[in-house]
Amino acid sequence: MKIAIIGGGLAGLTAAAYLTENPHVEGTLFERSPQLGGRAFTYEKNGFTLNYGAHTIYGIDRHTLSSMEHELRLTFSSKQVDKRKVVYSKHNHLTTAPIDAINLLRTDLLSTMQKVRFVGEITAIIANIHNLKNYNTLGEYLEASNADDDVKELWEHLVCSNFFIAPEDARHVSGAVISEYYHNLFLSSKPVNYVLGSWSVITNQLKEKITSSEHWEIAMQESVEELQFEDQKFILQTKNRRQAFDKVIFAMPVQHVIKFLKGTAWEPFLAPYESNTATEVMIYDVGLSRIVARPFTYISDMDNKIFISDVSATDHTLVPEGGQLLQGIAYLKDHYDSEEQRKAYLDDKNTQMEALFDQHYPGWREVTAVKRVSKKAMVSSVKNVTTNTLLPTRIDHVPFYFCGDGCEGKGELAERAFSSARSVALSIVNEIQEALQTV
Ligand SMILES: Cc1cc2nc3c(=O)[nH]c(=O)nc-3n(C[C@H](O)[C@H](O)[C@H](O)COP(=O)(O)OP(=O)(O)OC[C@H]3O[C@@H](n4cnc5c(N)ncnc54)[C@H](O)[C@@H]3O)c2cc1C
Structure with missing residues (x-):
């Protein structure tokens, strides 16, 4: 079976690395730019290693990267950010951020009573009994709660720093998403970590895995420009080649997917995802x-x-x-x-x-x-608020697979790119297995 992956960011590299493990699959990963990594691209300048996107990993022991570490035999180390030196500033007043119980006791942003309430709420979420998950959004939950404004502001601020969104957007994040996210994070023994050496430590190993497979090729600086369906095959067109594949995985921002499939028979099925905001x-x-x-x-x-x-x-x-x-x-x-x-x-x-x-x-x-x-x-590529809809990895009536940080998957940001790509690759491997068993 021949598979094309369009996009060489974290998602595309992850999907390809998993698929190299299957002897029945061969494939090509197309990347339009001169380098791999996409938004996790890392480069050196004057002795500094700069990331295009940051490499903070939230809850690394419960993160998809930990599964990948074992399944793909990756080696990397990580280091915990010193939580005691994570600080919030408000009206020029500095205080430790209430990201765990010790910092919470130290923070000056809350009164003793407020701290008790905040600890209580967090503890309840950890126990998974809190009803935040029953609220459509954080905003609706805060509206219904009789918490003080300072407690509400802290909730917004915590969510905005983990989801990288403005505090006003934090109110539009789903209660269930926040509940699951913090449930996972607070159970982690390593809540905020960096992969030492940046994303390139991961992307280089994924690349090595793909290039060392005899059945896989990485096509650099080859933008896929067109896709047609002929004789039960998908024909991909780049400036250098026209090649037939059995399956196609899109591993790029949702906005690019929608633009790419404009004018094709599949366009109408992507309409629900067109108005997503990044x-x-x-x-x-x-x-x-x-x-x-x-x-x-x-x-x-x-x-x-x-x-x-x-x-x-x-x-x-x-x-x-x-x-x-x-x-x-x-x-x-x-x-x-x-x-x-x-x-x-x-x-x-x-x-x-x-x-x-x-x-x-x-x-x-x-x-x-x-x-x-x-x-x-x-x-x-898709802000995880209730007015947006993450792209499923499969859509009815559309023959392709989708992965990337705008797709449905575990976690937020890069973790969603990893987790959606892993699940796409494993589902293809399953399909192959089932097909072999029926032969
Ligand atoms: C400033 C910033 C800070 C961040 N901080 C964090 C953080 O601290 N923690 C965290 O977990 N995540 C963070 N992220 C998010 C993380 O970087 C992204 O979630 C992740 O890199 C997305 O990977 P992806 O593979 O889904 O998409 P992309 O990286 O966008 O990859 C898509 C690839 O597809 C290629 N492509 C597109 N169209 C075509 C085509 N037609 N033909 C061939 N190739 C094509 C593109 O060139 C690109 O390489 C941050 C991101 C940014 C920008």
């Missing part, structure tokens, strides 16, 4: 030639909805000797009335970000060795 952020990475300050590992400015991670405080492998790597992220709005308004909003975020750097990392401007600012980075 999560976009502004990224401000700076590599410093020396450590200017290390007051915390993460600071979230609750007033301006921006945060800075001292990435190298946890992962020192990403910097040259004595260097420091800081990553600022600003949550962005979805809608702007005009292009001028969008530009002004982004300029404001840039100013607020630099002010946050000035406040906590004085002298950073003078020792900046590397800088990367992206004003529109897609963190998740």
Whole structure:
């Protein structure tokens, strides 16, 4: 059986790596750009390792990566972010973020009574008895609860930092999704980790697995431009070739899939996913030639909805000797009335970000060795709010398979890319198995 995978990001590489394990499958992975990794692409500059997307792993011991580690025999190590140095700032007042019971007891953002309530709510979610999962959204749950505004604000803030979305969007995340997410996270013994050495440690091993298989090929800089169905085969067209396959896996953002299938017989079945919105952020990475300050590992400015991670405080492998790597992220709005308004909003975020750097990392401007600012980075191709619908990995009347971070799967962000790809690959392997048994 010949399989085509379109997209060489985390999802496409994962699906291909699993399929190389099956002797009945051969295939080609098409990637349109000159490098693999997609939004998890990693590159070196002046001795710093920069990620296009960040590599925080939430609950790594319960994460799909842990299954992949065993099933695909990957080797990597990870390091826990120092939770005691995760800080929230509100009205210029700094306090530890209430991400676990110890920090919660220390946080100044809540009164003693509020802390008791917050602990109670979290404990109840862990026990899976809390009724948050019965509410359509976090907003409806908070509306119905008689919690103080500060407790409500903290709930929003916790959700926005784990889902990478603006606090106002946090209210639109489904109660069931949040309940399941925190159930998993609070049971984890490693809640916030980095894969040491960044995403390339994973993507290089997946690539190695695929290229060392005699039955697989990686076609770089080959954008798949067209797809036709002829004689029971899918014919893929790139600038270099026209090739027939038995199955096709789309491993790209949902928006790209919809654009790709426009005008084909399958377009109408994708209509329910057309109006999905993505999560976009502004990224401000700076590599410093020396450590200017290390007051915390993460600071979230609750007033301006921006945060800075001292990435190298946890992962020192990403910097040259004595260097420091800081990553600022600003949550962005979805809608702007005009292009001028969008530009002004982004300029404001840039100013607020630099002010946050000035406040906590004085002298950073003078020792900046590397800088990367992206004003529109897609963190998740489908924001996981109730007004959006994640793309299923299979759709009735559509013969293709879909995976990626905008597809149905376990977890959020990269985990959904891994988990949806793993489940697509395993379902194809099952189909092959069943077909063999009936022969
Ligand atoms: C700023 C930022 C911070 C992030 N932080 C985190 C984090 O801390 N933790 C976490 O878990 N996740 C994080 N993420 C999310 C994570 O990076 C993504 O979820 C993940 O990389 C998505 O992988 P994917 O394979 O689904 O899609 P993509 O990476 O978008 O891969 C799709 C690939 O398909 C290729 N392609 C598209 N069309 C075609 C075509 N026609 N022919 C051939 N190839 C094609 C593209 O070039 C691309 O390489 C972050 C992302 C960003 C941007």
